[in-house]
Amino acid sequence: MNKLLIIEDDISLAQVLARRLAAQHYQIMMAHDKTQALLQARQWQPSHILLDMKLDEDNGLALIQPLKQLLPNCVIVLLTGFSSIATAVEAIRLGADNYLAKPADTQTLVQALSMTNANLEELVPEEPIMTPKRLEWEHIQQVLAANKGNVSATARQLGMHRRSLQRKLEKKPVAT
Numbered sequence: 001m002n003k004l005l006i007i008e009d010d011i012s013l014a015q016v017l018a019r020r021l022a023a024q025h026y027q028i029m030m031a032h033d034k035t036q037a038l039l040q041a042r043q044w045q046p047s048h049i050l051l052d053m054k055l056d057e058d059n060g061l062a063l064i065q066p067l068k069q070l071l072p073n074c075v076i077v078l079l080t081g082f083s084s085i086a087t088a089v090e091a092i093r094l095g096a097d098n099y100l101a102k103p104a105d106t107q108t109l110v111q112a113l114s115m116t117n118a119n120l121e122e123l124v125p126e127e128p129i130m131t132p133k134r135l136e137w138e139h140i141q142q143v144l145a146a147n148k149g150n151v152s153a154t155a156r157q158l159g160m161h162r163r164s165l166q167r168k169l170e171k172k173p174v175a176t
Contacts, residue, residue, distance in 0.1 A: 004113070005046040006030045007037040007063070008079075009055045017050065020106045026113075034058045041070055048113050051096070053080035053087065059149065061087070061094060068095040077112045079104065084141035140168060 004026040008014035011032060018028040029044050031037035033055060041049070049067060053060040060078060067076060075098075078091040083101035091099045098112040140158065147153040151169070155162040 001025055001027050002048055002113075003027045003029070003044065003046040004048045004050060005037070005040055005044065006050045007032075007055065007060070008050070008052040009033065010052070017109070021050075021109065021113075024106065024110050034063060037063060038066060038070070041067055041074075045071065047074060049074055049076045050109070050113070051076055051078050053078055053082070053091075061090060064091065064094040064096050075113055075115075077109075085138050086141035086145045090145055137168075140165070144169075 002025070004021055006014050006017050006021075006028060008017065008030070009032050014030045014032065018030060022028050026048070029040055029046065031040045037051075037055075040046075049071075051060045051063060051067070055063075060080075064076060064078070067074065076096045077098045077100060078087075078096045079100050079102055080087065081102040083099070088099040098115055100108065100112050104112070140154070143157055144151070144154045147157065151165055152162050155165040158165065
């Protein structure tokens with residue numbers, strides 16, 4: 001049986017994911033913050049990890065490399081409510097095996113957890129047709145990633161007021 005560590009700060013969502021994936025023959029353990037996640041991973045040695053990108057004040061991206069160093073053969077799937085091409089590329093670059101946007105159905109979760117060494121072509125369509133709003137969202141995400149999440153530096157680089165950028169970042173990404 002595969003051992004799955006669910007790292008999610010939303011306890012009710014973690015419990016729903018745990019029930020859904022336990023029915024798919026995964027043995028489940030949950031962690032709700034960075035410290036607990038690293039401790040559980042070290043002690044329990046899971047074969048799979050489902051990692052939320054936003055963990056309260058922490059960023060799940062920052063956990064990928066320490067988890068991969070601790071468990072080099074573990075399959076890590078980053079799960080996020082705010083997906084973008086920039087964060088997908090960054091997650092894969094850091095060592096995640098797959099990247100999913102919330103909400104994800106059980107079949108998609110199981111497929112993502114069973115897919116190792118995902119190719120970016122499988123995650124991102126070859127020639128996405130993007131609306132101007134989606135293109136703006138992707139550009140903001142790339143500039144934000146280049147500035148290591150610094151909103152003020154990103155706003156300066158984009159030539160916009162910091163608060164305007166914050167409002168844009170609070171919205172969910174628009175569909176392509």
